[in-house]
Amino acid sequence: MYKILLALLLATMLNAAIYDGVAIVVEDKAITLLDIEKAMQETKQDAKQVSEMLIRKKLEEIEIKKRHISVSNSEVYEDIKKMAQRNHLSVGEFYDAVRESNGLSSSELKEKIKQKLLSQKLYSTIAMSSVSEPSDDEIAEFYKFHKDELTHPSSFDVTIYTANDKAILDTKVHNPMFYTPQISSHDETLDYNSISPELASLLAKTKIDHFTPVIPNGKGGFISFYLKSMTLAKEEDLQKIKPQIINIIMGQKREQVISNYFARLRDNADVNIIRMPK
Missing domain, CATH: 1.10.4030.10 (Porin chaperone SurA, peptide-binding domain)
Incomplete structure (x- = not known):
């Protein structure tokens, strides 16, 4: 009992x-x-x-x-491969960059990509029969009220700083007068259409005469861009x-x-x- x-x-x-x-x-x-x-x-x-x-x-x-939606390992790999290519990295270099910046292992990254693709497939299924192309009037109205949003820089004049030690490069970003031979630099003009969308977005959000955050360079080191100026593109037709x-x-x-x-x-x-x- x-x-x-x-x-x-x-x-x-x-x-x-x-x-x-x-x-x-x-x-x-x-x-x-x-x-x-x-x-x-x-x-x-x-x-x-x-x-x-x-x-x-x-x-x-x-x-x-409920909808029996699935994602294969090959679909996950193809998505990772495309992201790596957009950043001008090999898949191995991309895994290293993600690990350095976010602390995610390759298996954790694959799981996140799988969940993303599952959600995308679900969204496409839900919206498939409900979304139609806009009319010419809708397009013209959007263009009229969003011209500024549709214009992006055509190029960026930058000084590129690289180092193997993130802490040292962080010191440079927060103290521009700091010097050490462990940091290398060179000037370059980056064309908007020739760089990855992620880098273009990062530079477009950076103020003139400021550094971008320190990010992995995909080669085991780190990089930061000092934005000197940018050239605005003409209004698009x-x-x-x-x-x-x-x-x-x-x-x-x-x-x-x-x-x-x-x-x-x-x-x-x-x-x-x-x-x-x-």
């Missing part, structure tokens, strides 16, 4: 411990307090914002499973950038369709909020 009572007591204690760690249950999927706290640290958002993000993620996982505008408008429509879909799903889902981090 005592053994039975003891077993029941232990089972109750164990179940309570597990339950105590659960913050939200979406259908039959649990979100823990640790999940929320970790996401708060990573995103710098509050508990409510993070909780809604994690609920959305669980709803996506449920939809992916509507017909020339029409495909770009179509992609932007369709992207916006697609996002709205997906957002509305998951808002309805959220309203109808069995979501039980048990507790939130203090």
